[in-house]
Amino acid sequence: MKIFLLRLAPPILTGVFIIAVWQIICTAAHIPSYLFPAPSAIAASLVAGWPSLFLALYSTLKVTLLAFALAVFFGTLTAFLFVQSRALEVSLLPYAIMLQVTPIAAVAPLIIILIKNLFWALTLCAAVIAVFPIISNTTIGLRSVDPGLLAYFRMNKASRLQILLRLRIPGALPFFMAGLRISSGLSLIGAVVAEFVAGTGGNSAGLAYQILQASFQLDIPRMFAALALITVTGVAMAGCMALLSKSVLKWNETGDAR
Amino acid sequence: MDMTIDISTTAPAVAIIEMHGLAKKFGASQALAPVTLTIDEGEFCALIGPSGCGKSTLLKLIARLHEPSAGEISWWGDDFSHVGRTGKQLAFVFQDPTLMPWANAGANVRLPLDLAGVPREESAPRVRAALEQVELAGREAAYPRQLSGGMRMRVSIARALVTEPNLLLMDEPFGALDEFTRNRLDEDLSELAWERKLTAMFVTHSIYEAVFMATRVIVMAANPGRVFAEYVIDEPLPRGAGFRDSVRFAAHCRELSALLNEASIASRSVS
Numbered sequence: 001m002k003i004f005l006l007r008l009a010p011p012i013l014t015g016v017f018i019i020a021v022w023q024i025i026c027t028a029a030h031i032p033s034y035l036f037p038a039p040s041a042i043a044a045s046l047v048a049g050w051p052s053l054f055l056a057l058y059s060t061l062k063v064t065l066l067a068f069a070l071a072v073f074f075g076t077l078t079a080f081l082f083v084q085s086r087a088l089e090v091s092l093l094p095y096a097i098m099l100q101v102t103p104i105a106a107v108a109p110l111i112i113i114l115i116k117n118l119f120w121a122l123t124l125c126a127a128v129i130a131v132f133p134i135i136s137n138t139t140i141g142l143r144s145v146d147p148g149l150l151a152y153f154r155m156n157k158a159s160r161l162q163i164l165l166r167l168r169i170p171g172a173l174p175f176f177m178a179g180l181r182i183s184s185g186l187s188l189i190g191a192v193v194a195e196f197v198a199g200t201g202g203n204s205a206g207l208a209y210q211i212l213q214a215s216f217q218l219d220i221p222r223m224f225a226a227l228a229l230i231t232v233t234g235v236a237m238a239g240c241m242a243l244l245s246k247s248v249l250k251w252n253e254t255g256d257a258r
Numbered sequence: 259m260d261m262t263i264d265i266s267t268t269a270p271a272v273a274i275i276e277m278h279g280l281a282k283k284f285g286a287s288q289a290l291a292p293v294t295l296t297i298d299e300g301e302f303c304a305l306i307g308p309s310g311c312g313k314s315t316l317l318k319l320i321a322r323l324h325e326p327s328a329g330e331i332s333w334w335g336d337d338f339s340h341v342g343r344t345g346k347q348l349a350f351v352f353q354d355p356t357l358m359p360w361a362n363a364g365a366n367v368r369l370p371l372d373l374a375g376v377p378r379e380e381s382a383p384r385v386r387a388a389l390e391q392v393e394l395a396g397r398e399a400a401y402p403r404q405l406s407g408g409m410r411m412r413v414s415i416a417r418a419l420v421t422e423p424n425l426l427l428m429d430e431p432f433g434a435l436d437e438f439t440r441n442r443l444d445e446d447l448s449e450l451a452w453e454r455k456l457t458a459m460f461v462t463h464s465i466y467e468a469v470f471m472a473t474r475v476i477v478m479a480a481n482p483g484r485v486f487a488e489y490v491i492d493e494p495l496p497r498g499a500g501f502r503d504s505v506r507f508a509a510h511c512r513e514l515s516a517l518l519n520e521a522s523i524a525s526r527s528v529s
Contacts, residue, residue: 148356151323155350156373157342166372170360251360251401 037221042228045221053210053222057229060191060206063119064233067126068187072180074127075134082135083142083168100132104190108197118198122206125197126190133182141175142168174252177245184237192230271298274425274457275320279329282315288482289315292329295476295485297425302451302495303459304472306518308525312483313461314429320459321350321427333425342374349418351428355410357402357417363389364398367416374421381420388420389413391450408439415447419454426451428460432467444470445499452496465518469510470497477517480525487517 019039025031026038033041046053078096082089108125115121145168153163195208207226214222279292290312297303305313318324319331322338334346341348349370357366364385371381389395392412402410411432418426432440448471451458462468468475472491479486491510493501501507 146356148352148354149358152350152352152356152369153373155321155323156370158373162373166369167358170358173360249360251362251403 034218034220037224041221042224045219046225046228049222049225053207053225053229056205056207056210056226057233060188060195060208060230061233063122063126063191063194063206064188064237067123067130067191068184070123070127071130071134071183071187075131075179075183076138076176078131078135079138079142082139089139096132096135099128104129104193105197108194112194112198122191122194122198125194126187129190130183130187133179133186134176137175137179137182138172141172144175145171174249177241177248181238181241181245184241185234188230188234188237271300273297274299274334275331275459276335277319277329277331280316280319280326280331281328282312282319282324283327290319291482291484293485297457297459299457300455300473301457301459302448302471302473304468304475305459305461305478306463306465306468306475306514307478307483307486308480308518308522310480310483311478311486311521311525312480313478315483316478317427317429317459317461321348323350345424347421347423348425348427349421349423351414351418351426351431353430353433355402355414357410357413359402361401362398363394363400363402363405363413363416366402366413367398367420369417370421384420385416388416391419392416393446408435408443411435411443415443419450424457426456426458428458430461430463433463440464440467441499441502445497447471449496449498465511465514466502469507469514470502475514477514477521479521486521486524489514489517 023039026036026041031038037045078092082093104125107128111125111128112118112121115124149167149171150163153167158166191206192208195206196212199206199209199212207230210226211223214220214226273296275295275297277293277295279294280290281288281292282290293316305316307313315324319326322341333341333348336346340346358369361369367385367388368381371384376384385398386395389398392415394409394412394416397405397409402413405413415431432443435443444467450456460471462471469491473495475489475491476485477487477489478484493506493510
């Protein structure tokens with residue numbers, strides 16, 4: 001309860017205040033909703049368009065979560081391979097960086113053309129940009145072994161597997177969790193960007209497509225409603241990752257005993 | 259006065275470590291010139307000397323953290339592959355606690371037993387006993403971050419004791435601690451070693467610590483690193499805090515200090 005008051009109450013109050021001011025200005029100045037909709041208009045649009053917006057949200061969420069899972073799996077796998085072999089890292093890392101620095105909006109049309117199944121094309125786009133933080137963070141984490149502890153393990157005749165399971169993996173966890181937090185946000189961005197690219201071709205179902213459709217019809221409140229759903233999804237994912245990180249790295253919290 | 263002869267002190271000493279011409283080079287520099295030295299069972303040996311004298315290197319050669327460049331070394335009259343078996347257990351305490359930050363005190367102490375495949379039901383009481391010995395009973399669940407520097411060092415020592423070592427090697431174990439904490443830990447360790455009839459060897463920078471703990475002090479000199487002199491401290495064990503205030507303690511410190519001065523002069527590089 002105390003944590004709620006200290007950590008959650010201030011931002012919620014700030015949000016309520018901003019929305020209230022926004023509503024008052026829109027109402028008082030009679031700003032038409034096709035120029036800048038009031039929160040009440042957005043809420044009404046959200047309720048009215050809920051069936052189709054919900055389907056869009058579900059579609060975007062499916063792409064985002066699958067892309068995130070793929071990025072985590074392949075990113076971790078790649079990091080383990082990199083740590084096992086320097087040669088492999090030296091030969092593959094430049095391509096991983098190329099993947100990272102090429103703007104996804106520029107590559108997405110190509111992927112969408114090449115892969116017939118739209119769902120998998122979108123997932124691949126999102127996974128491509130979400131994978132890099134996992135690779136780089138996990139690789140750094142697995143390498144950053146305390147040399148003193150490593151000497152201790154070796155002196156106790158620990159096997160390679162024991163060193164991996166008891167030393168390298170737990171030591172890499174803080175780095176991995178940081179990578180996870182960045183990657184979860186990137187997978188949502190990747191999914192939405194890919195949907196925009198696909199949506200201009202007229203065949204998509206996600207929230208980005210809803211925004212495009214609404215903009216063609218000048219339905220500005222609906223645009224805002226879809227945008228709000230994307231934001232809420234992003235915040236929820238970031239919150240989940242923060243909670244996960246907190247429970248996994250509970251030893252990293254500063255203790256009270258001294 | 260009744261002159262009974264104590265058999266335990268006159269029994270022939272059993273050599274635990276024997277070194278013959280043991281030397282170490284790092285690249286072209288001679289870190290340690292050939293050393294011939296024997297460590298007997300029950301000894302508490304201090305290694306002291308100016309920086310660069312190879313005292314840490316010598317300790318690490320014994321722990322097999324370094325490979326020797328020349329010479330021979332045996333453990334309990336055998337090669338290193340036999341170390342770790344019953345009666346030939348070796349434990350090393352680093353200068354830093356080197357604990358796993360993600361594991362609590364209990365899990366950190368249990369580590370050597372886990373690595374050796376000791377089942378939990380057997381290791382749990384041993385971990386508890388080892389933590390009790392270093393006066394950290396009931397702190398099993400605390401993470402290293404929640405412990406003070408002195409407590410962390412105690413956990414590190416408990417991790418060494420839990421294997422019931424026959425030989426305990428310590429590389430400046432309390433070097434990073436304040437004098438008060440260090441004195442207390444020295445007293446505890448001296449008593450523990452006596453209770454357990456531990457053979458121990460430790461590197462130190464402190465003359466007081468060497469005199470307080472050791473039965474024999476090996477004074478080393480640098481350029482190249484070598485054994486310069488040996489100094490025996492034949493005082494009753496275990497040594498309580500009162501020993502520090504004794505005249506004998508002061509006399510030993512003075513003599514050791516003089517030896518160390520000679521070693522420093524002998525360490526000046528000839529250019």
